[in-house]
Amino acid sequence: MRLLRRPLQIVRANLRIYLALNAIMYGLALLGFGLGLLFPNLNATQVESLQDDGTAELVTGLLTKPWxxxxxxxxxxxxxxxxxHIVLPSLIVPFAGIPITAYWALTTGIVLAPAGSASWIPLIPHSLTLVIEFQAYILLLLGAFILGRSWVRPRTIGAVNRRQGYVRGLQQLGLLALPALALLIVGAIWEAFSLYTVLSMMAQQ
Known part of the structure; x- marks a missing residue:
């Protein structure tokens, strides 16, 4: 409970930033989804890139082995x-993980745009996957923001210099990483088994 209480305190203390990051991430994903529907070529380009780098083939091969x-x-x-995407860039350049992940959210929305009527069915369970995993990334982005702000303006975290601000910001990022990891575990299990179940049902029809 103590491990959960500290991250909640950090979120409450930075509630406006947390809500803004939610709006950015989900908003860009919805924007990408709309662009993918309006401009199918965008979706086809993103899907083709997944096929070229072997991601699509890897996913197809693992669908029958949910664990x-x-x-x-x-x-x-x-x-x-x-x-x-989030932590390492933000350790080097203040706030760097935020625009990188924002772009990823946009392209994710484009990839998820269904290319046909049958493609809408897996989106039903996958929408919950999106909510869960995005929350994990938003917690990490909040930590990246706090780290950058503490690094640039140490007084915001009660530090006397940038080095101390960096360390304290890093500690808060670490605390937020704990619930983020838990959400990623839940999201991965849900994504694997929900897709396995839905696609198995579709194959039987």
Whole structure:
């Protein structure tokens, strides 16, 4: 409970920023989704890039093994999206993870835009996946924002210099990473088993 209480306190103390990050992430995903529907070529380009880099083939091969699929999703979400998109850039350049992840949210919306009537069905359970995983990334983005603000303006976190501000901001990022990790685990399991169930039902029809 103590581990959960501290992150909640951080969110409450930075509620406006947290709500703004929610609006940015979900808003850009919805914008991308709309663009994908209006301009199918955008969706086709994004899907083709997933096929070229082997992502689509990997997903197809793992769909029949939901636990392995969940572990793969979790690994990608932690390493690629959480660490490489949010945390590591923000450790080097203040706030850098925010625009990088915002662009990812936009392209994710484009990829999710259905290309045909059958493509709408997997979106029903996958919409919950989006909500869960986005919340994890938003918590990390909030931590990245606090780190950047503490680094640039140490007094906002009660620090006397930038070095101390950086350390204290990093501590808050670490605290927010704990519930973010829990959400990513839940999201990965839900995504793997919901897609497995839906696609199995579609194959039987």
């Amino acid at each position: 392995l699929f969940a572990a793969t999703i979790l690994g990608v979400n932690i390493v690629k999206l959480s660490l490489l």
